[in-house]
Amino acid sequence: MLLIKDLRFRWPGQEQWQIDIPDFSLEAKERVFLKGASGCGKSTLLGLIAGINTADQGSLHIQGTDLTALKGAKRDAFRADHLGYIFQQFNLLPYLSVIDNVTLPCRFSKARKEKAGENLQQEAERLLRALALPENCLNKPVTELSIGQQQRVAAARALIGKPALLLADEPTSALDADTRNAFISLLMNECENAGSSLLFVSHDSSLESHFDRSISLPELNRAAIPTEVL
Numbered sequence: 001m002l003l004i005k006d007l008r009f010r011w012p013g014q015e016q017w018q019i020d021i022p023d024f025s026l027e028a029k030e031r032v033f034l035k036g037a038s039g040c041g042k043s044t045l046l047g048l049i050a051g052i053n054t055a056d057q058g059s060l061h062i063q064g065t066d067l068t069a070l071k072g073a074k075r076d077a078f079r080a081d082h083l084g085y086i087f088q089q090f091n092l093l094p095y096l097s098v099i100d101n102v103t104l105p106c107r108f109s110k111a112r113k114e115k116a117g118e119n120l121q122q123e124a125e126r127l128l129r130a131l132a133l134p135e136n137c138l139n140k141p142v143t144e145l146s147i148g149q150q151q152r153v154a155a156a157r158a159l160i161g162k163p164a165l166l167l168a169d170e171p172t173s174a175l176d177a178d179t180r181n182a183f184i185s186l187l188m189n190e191c192e193n194a195g196s197s198l199l200f201v202s203h204d205s206s207l208e209s210h211f212d213r214s215i216s217l218p219e220l221n222r223a224a225i226p227t228e229v230l
């Protein structure tokens with residue numbers, strides 16, 4: 001599903017690598033928890049996997065395609081076809097309805113639209129119900145939704161059209177423990193239905209037990225190791 005080799009990235013103007021990962025892979029349908037302290041580079045790595053950040057060196061294959069070899073529009077099209085992304089701040093579009101936010105990826109990807117089935121609206125509603133969005137929220141402006149409700153809309157948007165890989169960036173950080181655990185279980189169910197792999201980022205280790213495997217970014221990332229140790 002995902003194969004990373006000698007992947008290096010630094011932010012413009014920085015001398016040190018932010019990401020320097022010799023080896024990392026994810027199997028199809030695997031659910032992996034990626035942890036690490038605030039600022040260690042978790043979102044940066046997700047941005048690289050999504051092709052939002054561009055690697056300086058190395059390779060990053062998703063389903064056999066090297067994302068680092070794709071330029072601009074091709075990379076955007078690949079992301080739209082194969083990846084779902086739940087952003088840390090959700091990034092819902094305030095001028096679109098709840099349903100239009102959820103179906104948005106299908107506007108950018110014919111493949112996602114086909115996989116979502118004939119009735120897009122129905123599939124969007126099914127996902128929202130499966131993720132326990134209260135019924136009376138379906139017709140509310142997204143700006144009037146609570147954080148937990150926005151999170152469910154963002155998750156439904158990421159899942160529509162069965163992406164091969166779902167990237168989730170601390171989507172539960174604003175929730176209490178009970179709501180968080182329930183949401184993760186629903187998210188896992190829908191990932192299984194869609195046949196998606198899941199890479200879930202959090203600094204909250206108490207969530208680890210929900211996942212097939214747990215990885216610490218500082219252990220994976222040589223950039224986090226002082227150079228005299230290497």
Ligand SMILES: Nc1ncnc2c1ncn2[C@@H]1O[C@H](COP(=O)(O)OP(=O)(O)OP(=O)(O)O)[C@@H](O)[C@H]1O
Pocket residue numbers: 011012018036037038039040041042043044045203
């Ligand atoms: N757009 C950017 N330009 C320059 N530096 C950035 C940018 N985004 C993040 N960084 C820097 O990269 C480092 C890693 O940030 P990142 O957001 O990836 O960490 P994180 O582990 O996801 O943190 P958190 O758990 O707080 O979300 C930080 O030092 C941050 O200042």
